[in-house]
Amino acid sequence: MKNSNVVKYFHKLISNKIAQKFIVRKLDHKLYKRIVYNGPDDLRAISMKKYEWSISLLNRIIDNMNKKYISKHVIERFSELFLNNSLPKNKKKHEHLREAYKEKYGSYPPNFLVISPTQKCNLNCTGCYASSNNMTAPSLPFDIFNKIVTEMEEEAGCRFIVISGGEPLMYNDNGKTILDIFELHPKMFFLFYTNGTLIDSEMAGRLEKLSNGIPAISVEGYEKETDERRGKGVYKKILQAMDHLKEVGMPFFTSITSTSKNQDILLSDEFYKKYFDELGCSYMWQFQLMPIGRGKEIFNLMPDPETRVKLYKRWESLMEMKKYPMADFWNSGVLTNGCIAYGRKGGYLYINWNGDIMPCVFVPYTVNNIFDIYSNGQHLGDVLKSTIMKNGRKWQSETQLCDTEHVQNLLMPCSIRDHYENFRKNILTQDSKGENAIAQEILKDQDYYNELTKYDNELQQLIDPIWDSTYLSTKKGSSGISIDSYPKRHDKKG
Numbered sequence: 001m002k003n004s005n006v007v008k009y010f011h012k013l014i015s016n017k018i019a020q021k022f023i024v025r026k027l028d029h030k031l032y033k034r035i036v037y038n039g040p041d042d043l044r045a046i047s048m049k050k051y052e053w054s055i056s057l058l059n060r061i062i063d064n065m066n067k068k069y070i071s072k073h074v075i076e077r078f079s080e081l082f083l084n085n086s087l088p089k090n091k092k093k094h095e096h097l098r099e100a101y102k103e104k105y106g107s108y109p110p111n112f113l114v115i116s117p118t119q120k121c122n123l124n125c126t127g128c129y130a131s132s133n134n135m136t137a138p139s140l141p142f143d144i145f146n147k148i149v150t151e152m153e154e155e156a157g158c159r160f161i162v163i164s165g166g167e168p169l170m171y172n173d174n175g176k177t178i179l180d181i182f183e184l185h186p187k188m189f190f191l192f193y194t195n196g197t198l199i200d201s202e203m204a205g206r207l208e209k210l211s212n213g214i215p216a217i218s219v220e221g222y223e224k225e226t227d228e229r230r231g232k233g234v235y236k237k238i239l240q241a242m243d244h245l246k247e248v249g250m251p252f253f254t255s256i257t258s259t260s261k262n263q264d265i266l267l268s269d270e271f272y273k274k275y276f277d278e279l280g281c282s283y284m285w286q287f288q289l290m291p292i293g294r295g296k297e298i299f300n301l302m303p304d305p306e307t308r309v310k311l312y313k314r315w316e317s318l319m320e321m322k323k324y325p326m327a328d329f330w331n332s333g334v335l336t337n338g339c340i341a342y343g344r345k346g347g348y349l350y351i352n353w354n355g356d357i358m359p360c361v362f363v364p365y366t367v368n369n370i371f372d373i374y375s376n377g378q379h380l381g382d383v384l385k386s387t388i389m390k391n392g393r394k395w396q397s398e399t400q401l402c403d404t405e406h407v408q409n410l411l412m413p414c415s416i417r418d419h420y421e422n423f424r425k426n427i428l429t430q431d432s433k434g435e436n437a438i439a440q441e442i443l444k445d446q447d448y449y450n451e452l453t454k455y456d457n458e459l460q461q462l463i464d465p466i467w468d469s470t471y472l473s474t475k476k477g478s479s480g481i482s483i484d485s486y487p488k489r490h491d492k493k494g
Contacts, residue, residue, distance in 0.1 A: 308331065
């Protein structure tokens with residue numbers, strides 16, 4: 001059967017309520033078998049978290065499809081992209097590309113890329129790392145932007161790009177926008193972070209027509225918290241944007257930064273019920289405040305170690321009990337086997353509006369610039385050879401991407417926020433420079449060093465016992481949870 005016919009047949013089945021239940025049960029079973037029984041993780045609790053995450057996302061997509069928040073066209077496009085990437089011939093081609101990449105650059109390619117093509121933004125949010133000024137804010141030329149995406153697609157076999165900012169919908173280079181990137185790369189998925197204020201009915205319709213660029217709309221909580229940071233009236237515009245997207249059947253995600261100011265909201269059930277059940281969000285990203293700045297006040301905004309543990313437990317219950325698909329960039333480290341920075345296999349690199357290439361959005365230190373790389377006749381893969389990237393991947397391979405006898409606590413996955421002392425001593429290099437003046441200044445700030453290492457030490461005392469009891473005890477052959485106990489738990493959950 002041709003791909004197009006398979007896609008249409010699948011959509012017809014999944015749209016039928018009776019057939020839908022059967023298909024979902026089958027997919028549930030396949031996910032459980034592939035991830036838990038046949039998955040590569042030796043710690044079964046990690047496998048279960050990955051399974052719970054996958055099934056919560058599946059359930060949410062089905063729920064929003066039944067509410068008509070996701071159009072037939074979008075489902076067909078998603079299914080087509082998934083099937084194309086799953087075909088044996090395409091899998092073989094993908095593996096060939098990755099092996100050729102490793103042979104050429106000495107390392108497997110990252111699975112995806114994060115690009116901030118412009119620093120421009122129509123808002124002026126308090127504490128924004130982009131700190132844009134629309135009069136002078138830089139942007140990548142479209143030909144460079146497109147060259148980066150093309151290289152990742154054709155040379156690295158990448159099928160996923162994240163676009164951040166600034167405000168991505170303000171990107172415009174001689175009439176070319178991020179939607180032109182979506183159109184030029186129809187076989188790729190794009191996720192873009194947006195404040196949502198520029199998504200009107202026309203924009204929503206264009207996104208649905210393309211169906212390969214999903215918006216993740218940033219909020220701070222409810223109206224009070226969002227308007228307090230982003231400006232009066234912004235929250236109402238966000239709700240309007242969500243309505244426009246639902247009207248045309250274009251799914252959307254939400255994104256929120258957890259701070260000491262909104263932590264009580266994020267620990268409540270009501271917040272997630274609001275965004276998932278009432279507003280129709282299909283997925284949620286949560287980012288804990290990364291302290292890039294000097295002074296005690298920046299650390300006072302961080303959720304303290306005790307609250308971080310509470311947020312971790314909330315994430316667990318949201319997936320297992322509520323089936324709300326959400327990932328916390330730090331607390332959900334088990335989903336990715338730890339840190340995904342430094343261009344590791346399964347991870348990513350970050351490129352900003354100046355062309356600076358960094359290990360991560362939250363590691364604001366750079367050695368290479370994409371303009372220099374291209375003018376020297378090199379490729380993005382050559383960046384993986386830099387010492388800071390190698391140092392980061394070495395740390396990952398020795399502490400996270402290793403066997404269960406040596407793996408360290410994946411609930412503290414971040415190389416810079418959770419292991420700052422090690423980052424400064426063993427990863428950061430002399431030739432690295434800050435992305436901006438603030439990032440450069442804090443390298444000389446002893447108070448900053450002391451505050452972050454103190455945070456890390458306090459967090460480790462709290463979260464190591466959870467790692468030991470919840471994860472290490474589930475190793476195959478241990479006296480804890482064994483593989484034989486999972487069918488009962490799975491059957492109980494249905």
